[in-house]
Amino acid sequence: MLSTTASFWPLAAILIPLLGAVPILLSDRRPNLRESWTLLAGLGLFAAVASMLPRILGGEELVFTIVEVLPAVPLQLRVDAFGLFFALVASFLWFFTSVYSIGYMRALQEHGQTRYYASFAVAIAATIGVAFSANLLTLYLFYELLSLSTYPLVTHEQNAQARASGRKYLTYILGTSIGLVLPAMLITYALAGTLDFAAGGILAGKASLPVVALLLGLYVLGFAKAGIMPMHAWLPAAMVAPTPVSSFLHGVAVVKVGVFSILRVIFDIFSPDLLRSFDLGTALTWFVAITIMAASLVALTQDNLKRRLAYSTVAQLSYMVLGAAMLSTAGMTGGMLHIAMHAFGKITLFFCAGAIYVASHKKYISEMDGLGRRMPITYLAFFLGALSIIGMPPLGGFISKWQLLIGALQSDQSGLVVVLLVSSMLNAAYFLPIIYRGFFAPTPEGEAATGLQEAPVFCLLPLAVTSLGSLALFFYPDLLLRLVQLAISR
């Protein structure tokens, strides 16, 4: 049985990176000190999150009330299995992203690095805040904080293209959260009198089919960070940001905060039972299936490596919502697991794209012929990451896709099985040629055909860790599985 304990640790986990931004700003003129703060905050955050693990596995939930703001809706943090699952993945990957950032930003002699590291620290604090939110209002607060803290990262380049992308980013992310999520939240509050995330939902018996359908629509489209079509266009545009931002925020934190929010709402505001009784789960699966297919097809046509990865992300995010929308145990397990599996795979791919850019200043796949022979470590890691996304054993992505397939079969949705399989083939079709060209295509005229030309070790180390992580998750998925099972069974 679950027991609830008051604890300061959830707040501490958020405060460590949030307050870490202060010494980062103050060490503006001393880069080494500044990056030490980032790494220290990263370690501290991961330690704080990991320290809560035994108690969550023991069936506890940790609660911290920050302040009572609205009747029956305090700003409150609560760590449960699902939240911790997400926070663990995010904080682990943040540390390695920070290491990677040092290699990437220094190798390119980027400007505005202090602003960059400070914004990054606030962004991860907001991400952890979303993971640990006990109610929808608190989640909304951190969701907005994340949108705002990532704006300076998207517009980092400070040229016309970055400005346009930043505008698009805010229009989609902030526009939908104010225009769709806020009214949905207010209607939910007016109906239920609370916004708490509760097993079994808070809307059961309080809303009719049209209202529930409307709310579900508002939430699914309103959490535009999840990139469900037609709310996806900000993600490819945001690729103008430095690659560590793309890898961590637009491969892991920001986009998965969107998915996490949608999953939270499905599980703990509506509850699977309610959606099943109105048969809205099936409708949602087909809605996101469109995104899966369309985004995969568009990814095929992209020559810019980062944009191809972005469209791949759009498709993969919908896998997670798809799994949750199946409303079966296997489907939900698959959807939640895919958050972690895709995170490790996609961050590896982005790290590799950044490493290629650092080492050779190449952005387009058509220029990368023969590059794998000069950057074998990077390309090997890319290979592993790609296999994980495609869903091949022995990589983590296989496990979540397998669960999704079982979920589709269990719910007698053979159409979804087809979608999943075709999409996997499309994944293979847009990833494998990159690797083939890297290793086997002839080197273009005027470029050195042999000799190593790898990115700095600060870039290589993180991508090695995350790619091996993808591999390890296939063999040792027990911890994540236990957290997911705890989350589903409560």
Place this chain on the structure above:
Amino acid sequence: MMQNLPLFVLVAPLLAALFVNVLGRLGRGWVAPLVLGSLAFSTLAAVGVLMRVLSEGTIRYTVGGWRPPYGIELVVDPLSALMLLLISAVALTASFSALPTVERELAGREHLFFTLYLILIAGLIGLAITGDAFNLYVLLEITSITSYGLIGMASGRAPLSSFTYIIMGSIGACFYLLGTGYLYLLTGTLNMSDIQAILPGLHGSFALATAFAFMLVGMWIKMAFFPLHGWLPNAYSLAPTGAALLMAPLMTKITIFLMIRVMFSIFTPEYVFLQHVGFQSGIVWAAAIGIVCASALALAQRELKRMLAYIIVAEVGYMVGGVWLANTQGMTGAILHIVNDALMTLCLFLAAAAIVYRTGNLQFESLRGLYRKMPVTMAAFTVGAFSMIGIPPTCGFFSKWYLIMGGIEAGQWGYVVALLFSSLVNAVLFFRLIEIAYFPAEAPAHGDGHHHEPPGQRQEAPWRLLHPLVLTAIALVVVGLSTGPLVDIIHLALPAGF
């Protein structure tokens, strides 16, 4: 001593106005201590009044021992105690910043400026606590006439805009006075609670309805309720910086408070909402249309203060609509928004004052690269902007929350949509500015991935302008997080019947 506390709040700036005028002629050094000292005293006394009202209930004070209904009665209920504190605290904070800007813009005339300035504050304070319908008119004119003077002190087109304001303001005052005259003819008294006690016998009277309509429209002109807002944008954007700092946060908000007074302390909720059922929903719709139009007009501005002026007009629509929703949530939201909007407007105008101090004007083009030049100012400005957009945990989010909840409860979907639309427009307005200020004046040189920092030309505003600004920005978050206790106070302050 303690029972004279409400009077102390009022008298301190009034006396100081006298001394500023006399001593300020002898030496400029007298101005700042008198202004800040009297307002600090007022603020402390206002804290005392609020605490006393919360523990002991409404204070009734008869000036000079003349008993009501003949003498003038001061009534300090929880709502007016809250207004007292708001006015004196905002005025005090604004004054820190007003002093250096006036020194620069109106050198040699500081004592004249601050005489009017302090009388204006005394008038506002008087408005918060008066219990007499005619006295309210007198004080309203005191605040208006001092405002005309303050606005007219600036050069350029300011006297003209002041003149427009005089015309509009006088019409508004006449309307209110006419209404009061009708009431006096009908009831034979000017004391608010006295009128309220007599009125039930007059329900259904056409003359009474006329009186109510006159008073209401008079208030609307004074608060710049769309489409009666024509005087406001010019008046606020052309006024001396120091005057705008005081008027923008307080004038419209206090007039909203006066509307609440007229509606529920002279008239009653039953009269206002039940006798004129059709009007209630019509006024909410008017507010909704006003919000949308004023937001759209704000989009068309290319100067910061003018943009803020149109936002103020939109915010007036928020509060009028909230009051006329006729439910607890809407009323709570409206009163909460009086407090919050005063603070966020103060924050943004303080930021504007700091910017104009360094750049000389507030055209959007002059704001380019300002994050690098004035990082502290812009950080505080950003907080104020977030509050206007309504991003938690800044206070703007929470009053909007109550207002929208009230709209949903009342089924006023037009108003709900207008509020959401205005939030989105505010997001566009402020992020457009943030984008301009975030990107440097000249694009950084782009080599192959090599960028170089432009030479650091930090040119922050002087600390006298910065401290009140930073303090207000922090207050926006603190007040936002204290929404719970604040709403508890507001629930005490809700007019009878809610």
